[in-house]
Amino acid sequence: MNYTKISFKLTPDSEENREILVAVLSDLAFESFDETEDQVEGFVPGESFNMDEMNEILSPLHFSVETQHEMIPDQNWNEVWEKNYFKPLLIGGRCLVRAPFHTEYEPAEFELVIEPKMAFGTGNHETTTLMAEQILEMDLTGKTILDMGCGTGILGMLASLKGAKSVMAIDIDTWSFESSVENARLNNITNLEAKLGDASLLGSDTFEVIFANIHKNVIINDLPSYEMVLEPGGQLYLSGFYTQDMPEVKKKAESLGLQDKGFHEKNNWVVYSFAKP
Incomplete structure (x- = not known):
């Protein structure tokens, strides 16, 4: 793109x-x-x-x-990142994110190898870090996961490492789709299914946990679709927007019957969580 x-x-x-x-x-x-x-x-x-x-x-x-x-123009973002010295990143003190070309790094409890097609999804952005930190604190054993706006697939792959039963990863960008497929292969993750498209792809499958790290306007527009496929008792984590956007997101989510479960903030970016009764 x-x-x-x-x-x-x-x-x-x-x-x-x-x-x-x-x-x-x-x-x-x-x-x-x-x-x-x-x-x-x-x-x-x-x-x-x-x-x-x-x-x-x-x-x-x-x-x-x-x-x-x-x-x-559309380009090989991996080469761009390598030239700009993308460094290994430790998230939450437990998850190491690195590229295949990294040779010096400290081992961690969880490790993800990322071919960084684009900056968004290497873990360097606050919203990716916030989401990953939430995943590290969750028990996802046997859970069904939806990762909307998956980027490099980092969140879905971490959920898999945390014991998720299955992960559906969706992104509208071709580079992101291809990156998710490639990164899942690099990390020997076999229960992640990547799809190219948007929320219109959501149908009969339901999920116990949904992560959506996308632009605020997309989230607000797609919230009805998320609510539709979120199982009762399920959790929804939203990011990609600022603290000042929270009232608008909250209003839309609560109009769909979702319950506010709090937020975490980093440099004015937030991850906002909701639950379906």
């Missing part, structure tokens, strides 16, 4: 202003944001993006924002 990268230079540039910028842009189609020393970068799937709508959102801000955009 091709991406549009939009770079934002803020004046004055501060952590607070960066947080405000990302918050006001969260309703648009950005899949992820990255921060460098001198700017914020947002990534939008595809090549068409409504710049006029974005500029209308930016115009009332109390600081100035200079933007530039460029097209990023």
Whole structure:
């Protein structure tokens, strides 16, 4: 999939202003944001993006924002990450995430080998870390798992290592789908089924635990589908959005009869959990 990268230079540039910028842009189609020393970068799937709508959102801000955009063609994200020195990562003190090209690392209770096609899903992003930390604390023995927006498959694979009976991993991005298949093979995980698509793929199969680490707007739109396939007594973990988005997510989830079970936060990103009575 091709991406549009939009770079934002803020004046004055501060952590607070960066947080405000990302918050006001969260309703648009950005899949992820990255921060460098001198700017914020947002990534939008595809090549068409409504710049006029974005500029209308930016115009009332109390600081100035200079933007530039460029097209990023579909590419081998593993090579990109290797060139940028993707380092082994220890999550929750128990799960080591590394790439096949890593040769120096400390062993851990759980180990996942990831071919990092894209940044989202190597464990480096706060939402992936938050979700993985939740999985490490859960007893998933014999559970049926759904991993929506699976990326590299890291969450579904960790759930498998934690004893899950079966894992269905779904992503709309071709690179992510192929990455999940490849990574499951690399980690000798045989009970993970990867699918290319979105929530429309959900049908008669039901799940005891659902993880959805996707953009807030997608989550809100797909919550009825998640509720439909979540078994009574099941758990739903949502991430990919900010603390300020929680009321909107909570309102939609509770309108479907789901019960708020609390949240965990890291650098303003959250994982929000719900249960089906």
